[in-house]
Amino acid sequence: MIVDALAKLGRDTISATATTGRAGLVLFNALWAAPDVKKNSPLLIKQLQVVGVQSLAIILVSGLFIGMVLGLQGYTILVGYGAENSLGPMVALSLLRELGPVVTALLFAGRAGSALTAEIGLMKATEQLSSLELMAVDPLRRVIAPRFWAGMISMPLLALLFSSVGIIGGHLVGVEWLGVDSGNFWSVMQAAVDLQDDVMNGVIKSFAFALVVTWIAIFRGYDCIPTSEGISKATTQTVVHSSLAVLGLDFVLTALMFGE
């Protein structure tokens, strides 16, 4: 019994280490060579369309609703202390520091990450990746690298849009509906929000999340077992693993950035 459990632990550790190593190699080999700008920029633009533009709708709608909910909840709590003038900073800081980067990353994992995994997995199953290799075209550079960069570029932009729309949503509810003074909303917010500490730290967070989510998504696709079952498992793993990784990483980054 105990020996079996030990053996399982050992086996899992070895396989986890091997997986991490393979994931590192995939990313390294994809990004190692200097990119050929002329050949790769059309590929990157196409992936930006798939990964970024097509995620826009869900990000904007979610951002608006989350901002509106923050406005409503914040108001009912703050008005109890007579502090409804602090609604602006509450909405803005929640969005910029936490909800913008985190919720964007979670939505991105579900919307774009799973699609990346499934697409790459299907390319593997239909031997398109092998066939690229045999045409002396490195699939890591041709297929993986543009998707990775598209994720890295898209996610911070999406997070910024999410936060902006969320603040507008909070303004709609707080100012237009519940009657917080508009001048107060903006000026108290401006006094409390700092470009370096809040906006830039949020951007740094979303870069870190972009790395984690995109990396997991492309690796799961590239490493999947090329059957319908394998692809579906890989897609699920992408969403589960990247969501957990984002939340865990968020705690670490928050502790580093705002913990003192």
Add this chain to the structure above:
Amino acid sequence: MSNRKVEVLVGAFIAAGIAAFLFLALSVANTGSLSNGETYRLYAKFDNIGGLKVRSPIKVGGVVVGRVAEINLDTQSFMAVVSMDISKDYKDFPETSSISILTAGLLGEQYLGLEPGFMMDGIETLGEGAYIQDTKSALVLEELIGQFLFSQNGDD
């Protein structure tokens, strides 16, 4: 979808992202001239800084002119030394200026209020690294209450 259309959409996406950043930077965040403008350093010693923190604002007549850069304890006099970064836009405060730790509202955050002193010939201005001599420490609510009770007793 045609290449042209994809390019336009992606361009619009990037532009929207940059616009969102500018919106956050300019109209949500406090950019002020202070965050990246040039500053000079002043110091002040206090007996008690209360709830003053690094990055607390320094105001003259309600206008933010700088922020607290560091708070240390002087190991000789055991007084708190507050280092302040003041924007170069606001200089030539006279030596006679006083600084006090104030509270915004009853429960609000604490900030430094700089009260410019009188100008006269022979009085120098505060330059880089100067100490403000005239300081008033934070009002600590417990001490105030204690003093109030004490003075009440004294009246009896």
Add this chain to the structure above:
Amino acid sequence: MSNDNIVQLKNVTFSRGERVIYDDISLDIPRGKVIAIMGPSGIGKTTLLRLIAGQIKPEKGNIDFDGAIINKLNRQQLYAARKKMSMLFQSGALFTEMSVFDNVAFPIREHCSLPEDIIRTMVLMKLNSVGLRGAAELMPTELSGGMARRAALARAIALDPQLVMYDEPFAGQDPISMGVLIRLIRSLNDALGLTSIVVSHDISEVMSIADYAYIMANKKVIGQGTPQQLRNSESPLIHQFMAGESDGPVPFHYPAQSFDAQLAEVFKA
């Protein structure tokens, strides 16, 4: 010697995990011929093609391709060597997000910087040779299975390789498209001066075009020769394979304990 044989496997051993796929096999692929590699399913005939392409490395032995030892090349040299070979996958492996024309143009665009009108001419020539010039603007999903394989063949010969490897080209094809493919493999081989390796278990079809054939089973090459020699072979293994008998030296049953013993266990329980 390397002039006669474009590919040479020398004492190659390869295993996947615990399972040995090839045990010390050697075979030669002469230049300009159509070579058939046949054998029962599941013995890793596709693995052989992947070994030649350098996608996987043997544990022991060497694989020569056109004077270079494929399994010893570094990444860059390997990619250079691969420009001289191409492979037709079972599924065709066309890129689903681009048209047939762009699929065929893909390797040309990727490796040569030619003006668009020359690329267009080259692509139309290749498509014409497989009879799909009219389907240039279709998407791969709009093609039938046989047409998809022909389009993939046009892509495989786009850069005029020296070696084309066919992985089960006839699997799941109707008799007409099978006939078309058989004719194409032979005629392209002769017209373009290629060497073709055809991996298949459709014996009669592949035998009709092969110059030379290898039969693989039980991790070894069990027979080789021209189609005529193989048909007349005395070996029971070759005979079973050529005649398609269900039992023989290659057993019908997957290795197991005896049926009686297993039944006895079931009833005892």
